[in-house]
Amino acid sequence: MAPKVDGIEEEEISRMESGGVTNSNSNSNSQSNAKQGFCFSPIVVTTAQKVVAEIIGTYFVIFAGCGSVVVNKLYGETVTFPGICVTWGLIVMVMIYTVGHVSGAHFNPAVTITSALFRRFPWKEVPLYIIAQLMGSILASGTLSLMFDVTEKAYFGTLPVGSNGQSLAIEIIISFLLMFVVSGVGTDSRAIGEFGGIAVGMTIMLNVFVAGPISGASMNPARSIGPAIVKHEYRGLWVYVVGPIIGTISGAFAYNLIRFTNKPISELTKNGSFLRNKSNDDSS
Structure with a gap:
């Protein structure tokens, strides 16, 4: 038993003098942290910010892009088909520059x-992102239906x-091109990142020009699922999923095959780094 000074053990005094806390304080702090830890965890807050950014971003992509389609059809082709193509490209570009650094x-x-x-991208966040994207699309589609x-x-x-x-064939082709461009401007350290949003937006615009009259140029399951749910129109929906x-997947795989690396092809195929695509493998 440690000796006491005025009813306080010397070990306790030593801990307090060295900047430590008492057992009672430790218990109190741990209980407080347990109450606040989850909701105020930086990981939880950051993930919530990403999810909100995806909801808002997807909402305005669908609202503006699909809105141009509605306005064009209801008001005498005032937007025109080229106008619809430009609208899709512009809204994607704008939202990339707005929330790309968040989500x-x-x-x-x-x-x-x-x-x-x-x-x-971490697999654990995939369900949250998909739910957020579908929610944004459904909300935007609902807004357009009400308006x-x-x-x-x-x-x-x-x-x-x-x-x-x-x-199906044209959706695969244009989605290939989209992801090929995204991989080039968004994941390769040698690319000029400041122009990534412009490149992706221009790709969307070009794809809508080519495939719009044939398939609608979805390139995005959320873009097709949201309006389908709101308007109860499910014909051919599987094509757009x-x-x-x-x-x-094919576009990303193709870009990874041509991505520069200082490793021989035998080593790439052996350890699977052409799939992992680590940034330290890509540096020249």
Whole structure:
């Protein structure tokens, strides 16, 4: 038993003099931390910020892009098809520069899944991002439905104009191009990052020009699922889920094959680093 001074053990005095805390204080602090730790954890706060950014970003991408479709169909082709293409490209570019530094500006479940597959994004956040993207799309689609008298002719979702196979093929191709560009400007340290948003926005615009009259140029499951749920129009919806996912995975894989590395191909295929795509493998 340690000797006491005025009823306080010398060990306790020693701990207090050295800047330590008493057992009672430790218990109190641990209980306080337990109450505040989860909600105020930096990880939880940061993840919540990312999710909110994805909801808001996806909302305005769908609101502006699909809104241009609705306005064009309901008000005598005032926006025009080129105007719709430019609108999609501009809104994606604007939102990339607005929240890209917060969440990465995915706005697209296919991009999120592909990023996680190639070790550019944590798998644990994938469900949260997909839920956020779908929520943003549904909210935007609901807003447009409340604002406009959306007839069947003015439907702002995506439907195959020809066969499902034709639309599937073109969705794979344009999604390939989109992810190929994203991989080049967004994940390669040699790229000029400041122009990444412009490159991605221009790619969206070009893809809508080419594929818009055929498939609607979705490239994004959330872009098609949101309007489908709100307007209860599910024809060919699987095309806009399967096509973009296959296309984005293929596009990322293709870029990783041509990405510069100082390792021989035999070593890349042996340890799988062409999939992992670590930044330290890419430095020249």
